[in-house]
Amino acid sequence: MVSITFDKHTSGQFNAELEEARNHLMEMGGIVEQQIEIAFKSLVNVDSELASEAIQMDKDVNKMELKIDKETTQILAKRNPAATDLRFIIAVSKTVNDLERIGDEAVKIAQQAIELSNDGAGPQGYVELRHLGEKVREMVQSSLDSFARLDADSAFEVMQQDKAVDLEYNTAVRTLVTKMMEDPRTITRALNVLWALRALERIGDHAQNISENVIYLVKGKDVRHKKLEKVEETVNR
Amino acid sequence: MVSITFDKHTSGQFNAELEEARNHLMEMGGIVEQQIEIAFKSLVNVDSELASEAIQMDKDVNKMELKIDKETTQILAKRNPAATDLRFIIAVSKTVNDLERIGDEAVKIAQQAIELSNDGAGPQGYVELRHLGEKVREMVQSSLDSFARLDADSAFEVMQQDKAVDLEYNTAVRTLVTKMMEDPRTITRALNVLWALRALERIGDHAQNISENVIYLVKGKDVRHKKLEKVEETVNR
Secondary structure: OOOOOOOOOOOHHHHHHHHHHHHHHHHHHHHHHHHHHHHHHHHHOOOHHHHHHHHHHHHHHHHHHHHHHHHHHHHHHHHOOOHHHHHHHHHHHHHHHHHHHHHHHHHHHHHHHHHHHHOOOOOOOOHHHHHHHHHHHHHHHHHHHHHHOOOHHHHHHHHHHHHHHHHHHHHHHHHHHHHHHHOHHHHHHHHHHHHHHHHHHHHHHHHHHHHHHHHHHHHOOOOOOOOHHHHHHHHHO | OOOOOOOOOOOHHHHHHHHHHHHHHHHHHHHHHHHHHHHHHHHHOOOHHHHHHHHHHHHHHHHHHHHHHHHHHHHHHHHOOOHHHHHHHHHHHHHHHHHHHHHHHHHHHHHHHHHHHHOOOOOOOOHHHHHHHHHHHHHHHHHHHHHHOOOHHHHHHHHHHHHHHHHHHHHHHHHHHHHHHHOHHHHHHHHHHHHHHHHHHHHHHHHHHHHHHHHHHHHOOOOOOOOHHHHHHHHHO
């Protein structure tokens, strides 16, 4: 992991605190990545045991959220960070919030797996689900990597993928709705898959948010609600 | 509006900056409340013009988010707030985030109104939708009121309402799914209403988050992911 050039501090302790906040953020990111993977697997295999595991993991995610928020608040109170340090603290706080919400979406996916399992549905190779699941997991991973490496370019690449995810999501929804109309007996199951698709799409949005946080941290510009061309200008500056 | 007892500052300018951040937060809250109301009305009346209005308003909401985030960052950089002041800044930042996401959910509701209108669906008195819509709007309003009045008790009351909203949401979803199965021709329209219901439920979650921010600000305790009984203890302490 490339190290952040934090502002020079008289206090080595301050540096250590910033490093620690970053390490905890990356740890939380690792748990959330795992949680998505397990939740997704539980859905595709309709495996309620795996699903319970993903739901259980949310406790750890929530604990990490509280812990890191406490750490960053203490740094704000004690160290009066400015410039890069302050942007770092803000980017960490916002990213923690996105990771926690990704965890919530993973729980929703796992809940659909449990409902499918309760309905006695067998594993199905929902093609659309697989595609979207892969893409979205990649986005989360890349956005966290770009945070670890402070890489605004790769953060921007993640942002560019969100449109493709939205497109794929819309196609998947349309396919499912057509199936529902053709065979109304599948409505309940199709709805479970629909909710899971929506959760995946939301995870993609959060990965995009994390990427925006990285660009804010590295470039010092808030690129939220900006057109992609504008973001590109900021990244290349 | 009852005034916050900010910590005593040597700088009157600092006080003015805190007041301004609060006023802008309340202004943003006002816009979002209006946006929910218009989006909701557009859905129940299947009025695509009103829906467009709600979608347009999101630009103002987003602008307010960027503006307030900039203000709080500047206060952090220049004023080194501590204790209540720091909690206030953190609570404002988190609430801004929730308000922005409520705005996004209002847009989703409005988009369903437009799709219903494109399908030529006439206005319908979706009973469940109305109930949930009323409850959720009340929650948002009460959570913002509790922020303005720094009232942890009324914030806690909002948190208690979320369970009822979830229950009502689940009942509404079940009713709609039954209707879909009985008459598959209604599937597309029912799905539009389903997405809107989900958006309403999410708005309720954000109102709950705002209430948690208020309790954090007033009581100095982070009550996220805590059981309601634990939160009640904190509020009554």
